[in-house]
Amino acid sequence: MKAIELTAPRLDAFRAATVPTPDPQRGEVLIRLRAASLNFVDVAVASGKYPGSSFPLIPVVDGAGEIVGIGEGVSRLALNDRVIAHAKPRWIGGRPRPCEMTEMRGVTLPGSLAEYVALPANAVVPMPANLSFETAATLPIAATTAWNAMRSADVGPGSVVVLLGTGGVSIFALQLAKASGGTVIITSSSDEKLARAKALGADHLINYRTTPDWDAKVLELTNGLGADLIVETGGSATFARSLNAAAPGGTVFVIGFVTGTEATADLLPIIIKALKVLGNNTGSVSDLRDAARAIAAARIEPVIDKVFTQDQAAEAYAHMAAGGRHFGKLAFALEW
Ligand SMILES: NC(=O)c1ccc[n+]([C@@H]2O[C@H](COP(=O)([O-])OP(=O)(O)OC[C@H]3O[C@@H](n4cnc5c(N)ncnc54)[C@H](OP(=O)(O)O)[C@@H]3O)[C@@H](O)[C@H]2O)c1
Structure with missing residues (x-):
């Protein structure tokens, strides 16, 4: 062949x-x-x-x-x-x-x-x-991972989900979070990409180039509470801010390393806010099957x-x- x-x-x-x-x-x-x-x-x-x-x-x-x-x-x-x-x-x-x-x-x-x-x-x-x-x-990597992220935090109506950047995982997570009734805050380096995310249903848009303290903006948008789920695709440059942007009892779903794999972070936000910091390695065949079923049911393109x-x-x-x-x-x- x-x-x-x-x-x-x-x-x-x-x-x-x-x-x-x-x-x-x-x-x-x-x-x-x-x-x-x-x-x-x-x-x-x-x-x-x-x-x-x-x-x-x-x-x-x-x-x-x-x-x-x-x-x-x-x-x-x-x-x-x-x-x-x-x-x-x-x-x-x-x-x-x-x-x-x-x-x-x-x-x-x-x-x-x-x-x-x-x-x-x-x-x-x-x-x-x-x-x-x-x-x-x-679907195999990006949709399965985004689906596992939604399930890790029981995303439903009222959930606030933060997505970092507009790559493959973030855009599937945007579509799945909106299909689940969640509120989505998404960041990007590009206003044009943020406009495309808005067209897909994103509720709040943050340009992380012009607003480098995007975590403070997440807290402002949520009346100081923070997000229930942060899909942590960024790695080194974003991990500490993701901890800061999470709500008490919230989930930081640690999957990505687009800016590197090494991070230094204060442990106190994890302890004081009782955060769930969860790793993920794509998912199983069963997870892909569930993600595919959700995508079909919600008519996600x-x-x-x-x-x-x-x-x-x-x-x-x-x-x-x-x-x-x-x-x-x-x-x-x-x-x-
Ligand atoms: N562990 C797992 O289960 C798992 C599964 C899938 C993917 N991943 C990992 O997750 C990461 C994302 O995967 P992907 O397939 O979605 O990648 P991708 O399609 O290449 O998207 C990467 C995006 O990251 C954004 N980005 C770059 N620097 C950033 C920063 N400083 N802050 C916020 N966003 C930033 C950019 O968005 P803008 O262009 O909008 O700025 C870029 O489009 C990768 O590291 C990948 O290896 C892990």
């Missing part, structure tokens, strides 16, 4: 390759991949900043396609079913064992820039009927800023690595 390989942890080290087509084993399905989507983690892998990969590697975690082969013992899925390939195919549900966390498509396992992938049948999720292959391919072909992999990675150029997701339409 045809594939794109990443030959070294460098943002320009892509090459077109022909590799053996996988054979679906017992309990597996063969998926013809039709679309993929890019995440910050893909850039981290291609920059040598994420552990576990060996090269050459078929890159890109997220993908969607249709079933074209069925291994022995698979009864729940049929040929031509349109499915989403989960990022961590061994983590089916519940509390994960270490190998279920670390085994990840596009990182330690073949990823989505290929014609085909064979996966355990219980690691794929039916595509919501309202989605295209491109929009469905944006994933937001794709730009679609590339697989031959434009270096361009797509550079676009994301530049930071701040996109709104929502970047996707690949796979046309071999």
Whole structure:
């Protein structure tokens, strides 16, 4: 089959390759991949900043396609079913064992820039009927994580949710929070992106370039109370402010490191406000299934800023690595 390989942890080290087509084993399905989507983690892998990969590697975690082969013992899925390939195919549900966390498509396992992938049948999720292959391919990492964030804080009518930046996770979190009845405060470096977030339902907009103390603004907007949930995508530059912006008993959902992984913070806000500071590592197949069901039920249309072909992999990675150029997701339409 045809594939794109990443030959070294460098943002320009892509090459077109022909590799053996996988054979679906017992309990597996063969998926013809039709679309993929890019995440910050893909850039981290291609920059040598994420552990576990060996090269050459078929890159890109997220993908969607249709079933074209069925291994022995698979009864729940049929040929031509349109499915989403989960990022961590061994983590089916519940509390994960270490190998279920670390085994990840596009990182330690073949990823989505290929014609085909064979996966355990219980690691794929039916595509919501309202989605295209491109929009469905944006769900495995970003939508699952945003969904887990909503559940971590029981977001519902009256909840105040703070989102940092307008990348893939934040925009899914915006859509899910609004579908749940929450009030959304979103930050961005760009007024134009804030206007796009407003069009998607964001209630309050903060430009973190012109208002660097955005945490004080969150407190002002909430009459001094703070937010019930902060989806902490920023890392080093934002973590301490996220603690400050949280309401008593609130949740700081720690997932991202766009500004780095090291942070210094005062522990007193965590103690005095009895905060929940929760880590998250994407999620299980079961979490993706729930996220997909919510997206279908709420008729959420994933937001794709730009679609590339697989031959434009270096361009797509550079676009994301530049930071701040996109709104929502970047996707690949796979046309071999
Ligand atoms: N642990 C997990 O489960 C998990 C899952 C998914 C993602 N993540 C992580 O979460 C982070 C976001 O992922 P993503 O896919 O949404 O990334 P993304 O699409 O690349 O979005 C990153 C966004 O961060 C914003 N940003 C940059 N500097 C900022 C700052 N100082 N303050 C606030 N926002 C800032 C920018 O928004 P503007 O352009 O609007 O300024 C940018 O668009 C990444 O670190 C990723 O690895 C973790």
